[in-house]
Amino acid sequence: MVSKLEKKEVRRSPLPPFTTSKLQQEAARWLQFPAKKTMSIAQKLYEGRELGKEGPIGLITYMRTDSFRIAEEALREVRGYIRENYDPAFLPVKARVFKNAAKAQDAHEAIRPASVAYKPKDIRQYLSNDQFRLYQLIWNRFVASQMNPAILDQTIIDTTAGGGDYLFRAHGSVMRFPGYTIVYTEGKEDNENEDDSGMTLPEVSEGEALTLISLSTEQKFTQPPPRFSEATLVRELEEKGIGRPSTYAAILSTIAERDYVRKEKGKFYPTDLGILITELLVKNFPRILDVAFTAALENQLDSIEEGKNNRLDTLNDFYIPFAEELKKARAEMRNIKKEETPTDVVCDKCGSTMVIKWGKNGKFIACSNYPACKNTMNIARDENGQTSREETQITDTICTKCGRNMAIKEGRFGRFLGCSAYPECKNTMPISCGVKCPEEGCGGYICERRTKKGKIFFGCSRYPDCTYALWERPVPETCPQCGAPFLVERSARGERTYIACLHKDCGYKRAP
Incomplete structure (x- = not known):
């Protein structure tokens, strides 16, 4: 009723x-x-x-x-x-x-x-x-x-x-x-x-x-609370009084450029490096790494501009205790670069135990017998968070310098081919998508690359001689409608990925 x-x-x-x-x-x-x-x-x-x-x-x-x-x-x-x-x-x-x-x-x-x-x-x-x-x-x-x-x-x-x-x-x-x-x-x-x-x-x-x-x-x-997007993170900064409108863009680009976060499907996720940096700073500088402190400092700057506060007094109020905190941190803060965490992984070159270390690209596994043995591996984690070596993917591509097989490796700017005989042979090559560069007379091929911010794109292997690039992943199939040399993966907002012609005006489209 x-x-x-x-x-x-x-x-x-x-x-x-x-x-x-x-x-x-x-x-x-x-x-x-x-x-x-x-x-x-x-x-x-x-x-x-x-x-x-x-x-x-x-x-x-x-x-x-x-x-x-x-x-x-x-x-x-x-x-x-x-x-x-x-x-x-x-x-x-x-x-x-x-x-x-x-x-x-x-x-x-x-x-x-x-x-x-x-x-x-x-x-x-x-x-x-x-x-x-x-x-x-x-x-x-x-x-x-x-x-x-x-x-x-x-x-x-x-x-x-x-x-x-x-x-x-x-x-x-x-x-x-x-x-x-x-x-x-x-x-x-x-x-x-x-x-x-x-x-x-x-x-x-x-x-x-x-x-x-x-x-x-x-x-x-x-x-759980949703991950931050660009829009919601800017809104949070504004609501918490962190930074100014003119600095929001710089804040977001800085945390991405320093690899503190990664972006997936428009959402920010903290990286291992970002989590570690945050833990170290919050532990050693709790007064400064507080949202209320940042907002209060913005108010103090406003007061200086309005003539209510003296700039030297404000600087002294900040720097005198900060200098003591900095001195203490230098003496007590963990030295991450020198830390080694033992693993159950055995070095396949000398038989020593492998350890987890920190490098410029994040965590990796290295031989504990370094520098006598310079063997390294990428880290893999199972669903329970347990660390293991990431199995090397050997390819059929032959090294142009020593004739051995190339292996897929991960670097700061994404995946690439490195010689399986490393460190004896340090030859590297980009990973081909199986598609030739469409630029006339180029002769190169399209390979996967990554921007400084970590975003994947696809460019010619002959860069910088050829600057052809695109965001969509190439598919090595000729367009049945207009004869374009290859197709690409596309996705519209809220839609599933589909395969389409390289030329948007062609209109060819199909399911993957």
Whole structure:
């Protein structure tokens, strides 16, 4: 029986235009841009792009800001644009003014188009694809911020059974007026639940008896907190008061470049090196490695700027105790490079016990008889975390220097072929994907490589003589539709990987 029926109108107001941190978060969600890339593209849009006969035009306002403030002339222009291009119902009676955060410096206004007259579609020909996508995001958000709210009709139906012992609740809402969502909607993380917009519930009345047609159950478990993405990590930095909007991109790129984290499917995972560094620093510098300390230091810097604090006093308050902590750490901190952890693995060259050591590329297994024996192996761990040697994968590729077989090895920039006779022979070769380089007259082949940040890409073996490269993994099959020399693996957001033609305009696609 329907025990309760509730209907109400829900209004969803538009979000303010972008600040630096919000731009980085939304660009990560919608465009999958790292924060560093977002800021680099925004810098170019701010500095100006050549727009044909008009010459160089700055397309956005300054991109390092924590303010929602909008200039009066910009408000007049965007309201005029909405009035001319949309139904009158979309334009509020007066301009929307958004309140800044309590600690906002407000040195620059919000990130917005320099002029809404430069519509994204009209200037697309003058921008790269990434520049266009980011500019469109900024333009849409700004225009939407000055529109009326979206209006939804929300329905909640409570149904009871078993004499009132069991309660079932259904939510549904239907968009009555789209408002600002006709231009812009906020991106969501994969773990964030979607709302019930668009879900229509049947017409019922309170007290109406219902007939059970079917009953389905779904078991759910408590989930651990999700891994950080670019967007959620920037949000966490902002909420905890760590760094400034202008430093978020540098923070994220630094932890990746130093191999403290690795990125898989858009999520950050700490590496062994990152975990070790964190443990050592937190243990030896607990006062500094505290979120509250970092946020307090930011406040002290603000006070110096405002003339409330003396910079020398602030420096002394920090450095005098820090110097003592540093002296103590130098004397007591573990020397990781000298540590050796014994294993059950026996050296296959001299019979000595192998030990786990730390190198510039992380953990590895080395012979305890070093330097007499220089045998090393990569580390492998089973499902219980037990360490073992990683079996060397011998290939059919012959070493061009000594004639022995090459083996697959792992280095800082990914997998490569190294001579199985190492250290006697130190020859190395890139791993071929079985595909010849398509550049005319090159003669090289495509091989797997890795950027300094650890991202895999595929480039010509004759680099730097040939700079051909692509992100998609090549598949050694000729396209049956257009005859392209090879196919590639592709995947769209939320879709499974598929095999497609090298040339996107061909359109050939199949399951893997």
